[in-house]
Amino acid sequence: MLLDQFNFHYISGWTAVASWRWIANDENCGICRMPFDGCCPDCKLPGDDCPLVWGQCSHCFHIHCIVKWLNSQQVHQLCPMCRQEWKFKE
Amino acid sequence: MPLSSPNKISLTEQPKVDEIRENKRKRNDENNPSPLKRARELDDPANMTDSQRKPNFSALTTPNNGITRHSSPLSNNKPGAAKKLVIKNFKEKPKMPENFQQETWRKLCEAVEAIHKSCSIRYSLEELYQAVENMCSYKMSANLYEQLKLVCEAHVRTCLEQFKADNSDYEQFLKLLDFCWQAHCRQMIMIRSIFLFLDRTFVLQNSTILSIWDMGLDLFRANVISDKVVEVKTVDGLLRLIERERNGEAVNRQLLKSLLRMLSDLQIYKEAFEKKFLEATDRLYAAEGQQLMQERDVPEYLHHVDKRLNEETERLLHYLDQSTKKPLIACVEKQLIDQHLPQILNKGLDNMLQENRIGDLMLLYQLFTRVNHGQKDLCSMFAVYIKKAGRMIVINNENDPDKDKEMVQKLLDFKDKIDNIIDVCFGKSEKFVNAMKESFENFINQRQNKPAELIAKYVDSKLKAGNKEATEEELEHLLDKIMVLFRFIHGKDVFEAFYKKDLAKRLLMSKSASVDAEKSMLSKLKQECGAAFTSKLEGMFKDMDLSKDLSLALKPYMQNLDVAGLIDLTVNILTMGYWPTYTPMEVHLPPEMIRYQEIFKKFYLGKHSGRKLQWQPSLGHCVLKAQFPSANKELQVSLFQSLCLLLFNTGNVLTYEEILTATAIEESELKRTLQSLACGKPTLRVLSKKPKGRDIEDGDKFYFNEEFKHPLFRIRINQVQMKETPEENTSTTERVFHDRQYQVDAAIVRIMKTRKTLSHNLLISELFNQLKFPVKPTDLKKRIESLIDRDYMERDKDNPNNYHYVA
Ligand SMILES: [Zn+2]
Ligand SMILES: [Zn+2]
Ligand SMILES: [Zn+2]
Secondary structure, eight states, X not given: OOTTTSOOOEEEEEEEEEEEEEOOSXXXXXXXXXXXXXXXXXXXXXXXXXXEEEBTTSOEEEHHHHHHHXXXXXXXXXXXXXXXXXXXXX | OTTHHHHHOOTTXXXXXHHHHHHHHHHHHTTSSOHHHHHHHHHHHHHXXXXXXXXXXXXXXXXXXXXXXXXXXXXXXXXXXXXXXXXXXXXXXXXXXXXXXXXXXXXHXXXXXXXXXXXXXXXXXXXXXXXXXXXXXXXXXXXXXXXXXXXHHHHHHHHHHHHHHOOSOHHHHHHHHHHHHHHHHHHHHHHHHHTHHHHHTHHHHOTTSOOHHHHHHHHHIIIIITSHHHHHHHHHHHHHHHHHHHTTOOOOHHHHHHHHHHHHHTTOIIIIIIHHHHHHHHHHHHHHHHHHHHHSOHHHHHHHXXXXXXXXXXXXXXXXXXXXXXXXXXXXXXXXXXXGHHHHIIIIIHHHHHTTOHHXXXXXXXXXXXXXXXXXXXXXXXXXXXXXXHHHHHOOTTOOHHHHHHHHHHHHHHHHHHHHHHHHTSTTOHHHHHHHXXXXXXXXXXXXXXXXXXXHHHHHHHHBTTOOSOOHXXXXXXXXXXXXXXXXXXXXXXXXXXXXXXXXXXXXXXXXXXXXXXXXXHHHHXXXXXXXXXXXXXXXXXXXXXXXXXXXXXXXHHHHHTOOOSOEEEEEEXXXXXXXXXXXXXXXXXXXXXXXXXXXXXXXXXXXXXXXXXXXXXXXXXXXXXXXXXXXXXXXXXXXXXXXXXXXXXXXXXXXXXXXXXXXXXXXXXXXXXXXXXXXXXXXXXEEEESOOSSOOTTOEEEEOTTOOOSOSEXXXXXXXXXXXXXXXXXXXXXXXHHHHHHHHHHHHHHHHHHSEEEHHHHHHHHXXXXXXXXXXXXXXXXXXXXXXXTSEEEOSSOTTEEEEOO
16 A cells, blocks of 8 residues: 555544344343344343343253243253253353 | 581482481380480480580581571570470470470471471570470370371472473483482481480380381382382483493493492392392393404403493492392303303413413403312313324424424423413413323323333433533433423333333433432332332343443453553443343454454353353444644544454455455445544544535445544544444334233233132233233233143133132
């Protein structure tokens, strides 16, 4: 690039915009059946207020949904989708 | 005290009939006190000194009618008799002189006739009093009363003859009658004062006998007024006088007043006069109402009615009896207002409202308040007008964008105007306020979606930076007014969608005029529609705050990485659920920018796992340092504008196709971008185009504008993509409908989850309560079916109208 031969413009400031969404293996939460872009039925707002959690089986749910589900399980805590033992990822 | 009344009468004055009536009333009140007290009172005239009495009496007669004072009834007219002594000794009854009755009556009769003829009386008052008293003492009262009555009757009859002979016109006739009446009253007052003793003894003791004053009235009534000819002539005359006055002539009100008083005193006001008067009034105003409704426009007509009412009130003040007030005013109201309610409203209301004729509307309200259904009818026609005029503002069948652009301002102005009319003209009546609200709600929702959208955009125009007009306070006031319109809108979610889209632009492009105003608007919406309505909008503000923090943390992160760069990067991170949906676009960025994106992505995902980022290049903007031969400039441009301009670092001329390939910006987006750079305001054209023209065509060539000159260093180049495209608009509206489905589903699930079992109708009515947008029962039914299909709920096996929640 011959800087002195041509006009020279450059960007000094940039306000970029990006949106974020959950990396989920499905459109909807398998427990409440609401979309992951939305929130669980107990919440008003999606996003940080109603986050998702992933199990080691790689299924994910609204955190409020899975916690409620696990509390309702008497003996073994199983993933409601694949019936494997539920363990939080990480 | 009744006795004093003659003292006050003078012949030169009108007889004070009121006073007499008043005294009569008092007399009647005094009818019960003990006889002793009465007797004492009767002594009073006798105790008066001569000098006191004489001037008093002479006031009643013509000045020459001197009354000889010395005589006393018992002294037989001998002058010089010591009357005090005689009176004092009167306690013992003297013998009755011969011819006493005839003599005494002769004297009295002579006096009465003298009064009737207005001649002087030969006897002193005291003598006459005494004569009466004496006759009464000798039990001649009944006889005396009869005689007196006969004399008076004979006199009254001569009056009648006079009237019968009279052939003059009615006004002369009325004057003559008035003259006779006045004379009669005067005479009866004098006669009564002479015969007072009779009045207070004989009359008082006999309830069937009329007092002397009443006898006089009775005689006048029986002998004069009850004569058909006289009565008809009198009443017709009065009515003609009043008719002339109603036609605008000045008439002798004193005459009217006096004669109407006469009729009242004679107790024939009602049957002889009032009935006919009201009939005449009714006829007159019935005809007048019909005619003037045809001839005049409504405001003129109303002013005429007002004038008529005032005139009639004046009439009541000046000569009509107060008892006539109610029927008279009712008659005018009926014939001039009540009969024409629909016509007045149909013919005049719209115009008066349209032209904002405050004074006329005030009058209209006042007049209509007088009649039974006036306010109600006015109110319902007022509502009809608002709906009609409002529809004209809202409905836009040609979809003329210029008309839509003006809609909200026009609605605000219209609302101000109507409010003012209710305040000033319609007495701030709650009925009218409610009618206004209902009407606004009705017409504003006659057009689906658009008003909500335009209100949202209007708010945007006011909250956007560069809105010069308002101070904070004015802006606040304006927002309040907008909220009133907003309240009428049924599809509040449409408003929210557009409001959100504009708010997003204001936030992302830092175009917001004032954070305070933004927050204030948000709290107004929250107050109006509840926290759920604004939670996502608040989420957007939250994202902006988080992004600011993020950018602050980004700086040291980049320094640590030792990224040598010229770009000052800020990233706004949007939570998907809060913001409008943006279609992702892939464009070609310069490698340096891609590097920055990658660094940021690593930085962000390091903080937030389980997320993925989607860049939104269409929302980005840049500060571009540009070198022109004349000067260096700092351009504030969109990311797309920057991408195009950067291409000119490598060549001075580029074709449209070359730019398209190099940037990969979507075509319509690219065309708008190039338009903003090459076809905008001549002073802001950093590119020039060949061939010239407003539209970008395939094959167009673009040149870097060497001639570019601008007085400012920092230049914002209007970003055409800020403008909403028709597709963008449609997709916003579509999203609203999609969202509505989702909200209906969520509401049904929420309700069923708490109620477990519910009948169809109850579920539907609960839904109507909860949903904030217009929705049809058939649509709800579809959503219920869909939820049943998806196993959220099920029908009762026995009763298909009942639903159960499926856990
Ligand atoms: Zn869930
Ligand atoms: Zn939740
Ligand atoms: Zn699983």
